[in-house]
Amino acid sequence: MSQTTKKALAASLKKMLAEKTLDKITVKDIVEDCEVNRQTFYYHFQDIYALMEWIFVNEAAQALDGKKTYDTWQQGFYQIFEYMLNNKAFIENTLHSSNRDYVERFLYDTTFNLLLEVVKEQAANMKVTDENKKFIANFYKFAFVGIVKDWIRSGMKEDPEKIIDHIDVLIKGDFKKALETYER
DSSP states (O other): OHHHHHHHHHHHHHHHHTTSOGGGOOHHHHHHHHTOOHHHHHHHOSSHHHHHHHHHHHHHHHHHTTOOSTTTHHHHHHHHHHHHHHTHHHHHHHHTSTTTHHHHHHHHHHHHHHHHHHHHHHTTTSOOOHHHHHHHHHHHHHHHHHHHHHHHHTTSOSOHHHHHHHHHHHHTTHHHHHHHHHHO
């Protein structure tokens, strides 16, 4: 029952975010839409921001669906784009609110986790510190997220496959080269 309630609260928030920014939504709006009391909301979440975080954490895991290898990172990244397209109003209205850091944190965390797995895979049998692996993933994370944020700001019009193809051309073999440099 607990997951069902959380999903209902999340669906309500996402529905409202299709019409207005996060700044304009209250807990009262959500509980009235779900036909539950405020106590039920606060039993599950501390505030609306905790609900936002729950949505991003749970849906990010589904969006990536195990696509965290060198051969599948493009599919994982594409699934992030697809998630955002399928939740366009939710993403845009969150990004255009004063609480845009939830979308940005979702993007940074999800992208970092995807890239770190790719870097670790490429570093197999190499003597590279975890600190250097994280640095490489962090470096590329900022490039990826910058591109995604620009794509969102421009209305999500460009074909995600085209964007990913461009990124793939730029980084083909770069993870391995960076790791080899750090190994020396």
